[in-house]
Amino acid sequence: MKQEWQGRDRHVGYEQAFERAERDPEGFWMNAARALDWITKPTCAHDPATDTWFPDGTLNTCANAVDRHVAAGHGDRVALIHESPITGHTTSFTYGELLDRVARTAGMLASGGVKKGDRIVIYMPMVPEAVFGMLACARIGAIHSVVFGGFAAPELAKRIEDSQPVAVLTASCGLEPGRTIAYKPLLDRAIELSAHKPAACFVLQREQLRCDLVPGRDRDWQTACDAAAAVDPVPVASADPLYILYTSGTTGTPKGVVRDNGGHATALAWSMAHIYGIGAGDVFWAASDIGWVVGHSYIVYGPLLAGATTILFEGKPVGTPDAGIFWRIVDRHRVKALFTAPTAIRAIRRADPDGEFIAQASLDSLSALFLAGERADPDTLLWIAAKLGKPVIDHWWQTELGWPAIATCFGLGETRIKPGSAGRAVPGYRFKVKDEAGADAAPGTVGTLLIEQPLPPGNFRALWNKPERFREGFVDFAGHYTTGDAGMIDDDGFIHIMGRTDDIINVAGHRLSTGQMEEVVANHPAVIECAVVGAADELKGEMAVAFVVTRAGTADLPTVKQEIVRMIRDDIGAIASPRDVLFTDALPKTRSGKVLRNLLRAILNGQELVVPQTIEDAGVIEALVALAAPGSAPKNTV
Numbered sequence: 001m002k003q004e005w006q007g008r009d010r011h012v013g014y015e016q017a018f019e020r021a022e023r024d025p026e027g028f029w030m031n032a033a034r035a036l037d038w039i040t041k042p043t044c045a046h047d048p049a050t051d052t053w054f055p056d057g058t059l060n061t062c063a064n065a066v067d068r069h070v071a072a073g074h075g076d077r078v079a080l081i082h083e084s085p086i087t088g089h090t091t092s093f094t095y096g097e098l099l100d101r102v103a104r105t106a107g108m109l110a111s112g113g114v115k116k117g118d119r120i121v122i123y124m125p126m127v128p129e130a131v132f133g134m135l136a137c138a139r140i141g142a143i144h145s146v147v148f149g150g151f152a153a154p155e156l157a158k159r160i161e162d163s164q165p166v167a168v169l170t171a172s173c174g175l176e177p178g179r180t181i182a183y184k185p186l187l188d189r190a191i192e193l194s195a196h197k198p199a200a201c202f203v204l205q206r207e208q209l210r211c212d213l214v215p216g217r218d219r220d221w222q223t224a225c226d227a228a229a230a231v232d233p234v235p236v237a238s239a240d241p242l243y244i245l246y247t248s249g250t251t252g253t254p255k256g257v258v259r260d261n262g263g264h265a266t267a268l269a270w271s272m273a274h275i276y277g278i279g280a281g282d283v284f285w286a287a288s289d290i291g292w293v294v295g296h297s298y299i300v301y302g303p304l305l306a307g308a309t310t311i312l313f314e315g316k317p318v319g320t321p322d323a324g325i326f327w328r329i330v331d332r333h334r335v336k337a338l339f340t341a342p343t344a345i346r347a348i349r350r351a352d353p354d355g356e357f358i359a360q361a362s363l364d365s366l367s368a369l370f371l372a373g374e375r376a377d378p379d380t381l382l383w384i385a386a387k388l389g390k391p392v393i394d395h396w397w398q399t400e401l402g403w404p405a406i407a408t409c410f411g412l413g414e415t416r417i418k419p420g421s422a423g424r425a426v427p428g429y430r431f432k433v434k435d436e437a438g439a440d441a442a443p444g445t446v447g448t449l450l451i452e453q454p455l456p457p458g459n460f461r462a463l464w465n466k467p468e469r470f471r472e473g474f475v476d477f478a479g480h481y482t483t484g485d486a487g488m489i490d491d492d493g494f495i496h497i498m499g500r501t502d503d504i505i506n507v508a509g510h511r512l513s514t515g516q517m518e519e520v521v522a523n524h525p526a527v528i529e530c531a532v533v534g535a536a537d538e539l540k541g542e543m544a545v546a547f548v549v550t551r552a553g554t555a556d557l558p559t560v561k562q563e564i565v566r567m568i569r570d571d572i573g574a575i576a577s578p579r580d581v582l583f584t585d586a587l588p589k590t591r592s593g594k595v596l597r598n599l600l601r602a603i604l605n606g607q608e609l610v611v612p613q614t615i616e617d618a619g620v621i622e623a624l625v626a627l628a629a630p631g632s633a634p635k636n637t638v
């Protein structure tokens with residue numbers, strides 16, 4: 001039996017790994033690439049001329065995530081566990097079963113005319129077929145674009161229009177606590193809205209709610225899959241796109257982050273061993289959704305590339321059925337590392353403040369809890385660390401990067417954390433903080449957080465359809481990648497994230513654009529102007545609040561408010577529901593007409609107000625403070 005390559009040098013600590021990646025990135029990443037099976041082995045790691053990783057290497061990501069584990073004799077090892085407290089079902093697939101399902105799903109795609117390089121949109125709930133679909137695309141070199149199931153039809157339409165898929169994979173419904181969401185009408189509406197029409201839709205019929213199929217376009221997933229022959233993996237170039245994942249930018253148009261194959265697989269395999277301390281046969285659980293980057297990297301590709309067992313969770317941290325579900329799953333499947341968003345822990349704490357459910361479970365298998373997606377407030381982090389008695393590790397990354405850039409590298413033996421900091425730079429990443437004048441900020445000083453180029457493998461190099469936007473939108477005059485976050489590096493090299501510098505907010509770990517919400521609110525006929533900002537929220541970290549100026553004579557504000565909330569839910573999705581809509585006579589602006597969103601945010605959060613000299617009308621601020629400040633009774637909210 002072939003010895004499994006764990007991709008981990010057990011004699012190297014964090015400092016050495018960091019230094020090695022800094023001094024000899026070629027050697028460091030060529031060594032990391034040995035964790036994969038290459039069809040053509042790369043002869044070099046990075047090509048500066050094209051900024052590609054492993055430029056002459058070819059491989060197949062699906063073969064690395066599935067086939068090779070079976071070939072190495074581990075076909076009986078559990079690859080995927082679907083835990084669905086919403087339906088009451090737990091289903092497991094061994095690597096051998098996963099291979100069979102994925103190869104036949106690839107056959108189903110091929111029967112629909114899908115070829116290498118074609119795009120496939122996946123709009124699905126958290127069911128195993130969604131994972132089969134992603135891996136099947138990778139298998140035949142098609143480029144998947146998974147759209148989070150919580151997005152409404154217009155958002156799905158934007159992604160269909162931009163990525164121009166040949167086919168869409170979907171299901172008849174998604175299940176949220178207490179309600180069944182019919183996906184098919186949302187997909188039908190999105191295709192109606194989009195100028196691009198996919199040729200085929202494969203529809204998984206779920207027993208909770210079946211749907212009608214459009215003749216000539218829609219095909220029943222099960223029937224098509226049963227009729228399909230298994231398809232082998234095809235070789236793709238390392239730099240060929242594996243997937244597109246749309247994420248919020250500052251405008252209403254989402255950005256299609258493009259991920260490559262070779263750099264991505266190398267980086268994820270390295271991270272599983274050295275950040276999470278996970279190897280073949282371990283059980284890893286990222287309690288996220290496949291619609292987000294965390295789901296792509298750490299529900300699907302990362303754990304499977306490592307030969308580990310991954311858990312796909314169709315439920316919520318609380319209410320399905322209670323706040324003990326996380327700990328019972330850890331106990332039942334002997335989970336070694338759990339990854340979730342701080343919001344989930346805040347929700348659990350609210351429901352189980354004394355940690356009674358935690359005490360009831362046997363958590364001896366758990367080595368650490370990892371948190372990301374939003375700031376881990378020290379209070380929450382220390383609470384859960386005390387209740388679990390295990391290391392709790394905050395770490396920071398973004399859709400654009402694809403894997404953690406700031407962390408405590410637990411797999412390298414690090415456990416030192418500083419609550420309030422996301423950790424230190426992960427080997428391969430070189431961070432800088434610049435002040436407003438563009439100079440290097442002194443340690444301990446907050447500024448714009450940048451990463452020196454070239455970015456390590458796995459990070460994005462381009463946006464789909466807009467290759468030039470990488471340079472225009474993300475790279476500063478000195479060639480650094482601008483993260484969009486403000487941060488500070490302390491004397492010990494720990495990096496503290498202070499929040500976004502743009503119009504992006506984080507609601508329950510979900511990245512949303514307030515600019516996009518403003519575009520929706522401004523479409524209401526009674527609205528003259530509006531500004532949407534993020535207000536601090538005890539549970540979700542942040543929630544949107546809309547400040548709205550209505551046309552003279554608008555009388556029925558309660559109805560306007562209801563309509564605005566409805567428009568945001570219908571156009572973007574329920575996850576973007578604003579916490580409040582506040583009606584005001586005017587918005588605070590500079591003399592040049594720029595809306596002072598920072599000031600609105602400070603008013604909402606009860607922070608000290610720094611009012612610029614250039615403000616047009618100081619009276620506006622007084623009125624807004626009375627309207628929105630915490631503790632004050634909102635006067636004209638409805």
Ligand code: COA
Nearest residue numbers: 149150176287288294317341343344347373508509574575
């Ligand atoms: N499909 C359809 N609708 C969805 C959805 C999906 N996949 N996910 C969420 N929604 C809907 C919800 O049903 C809810 O609708 P409602 O306003 O009609 O009730 C709305 O979007 C907001 O959902 P959510 O953000 O999940 O809030 P919640 O109040 O239902 O639950 C928490 C609160 C804290 C339990 C939940 O936000 C949570 O689990 N957070 C952790 C998030 C996480 O893991 N993020 C991953 C980043 S690593």
Ligand code: AMP
Nearest residue numbers: 372373374375395396397398399497511
């Ligand atoms: P996303 O692209 O959805 O992963 O969101 C990325 C953004 O989420 C980052 O730019 C940060 O603003 C925020 N974020 C992610 N992880 C953390 C963290 N550990 N601490 C603070 N903010 C975080």
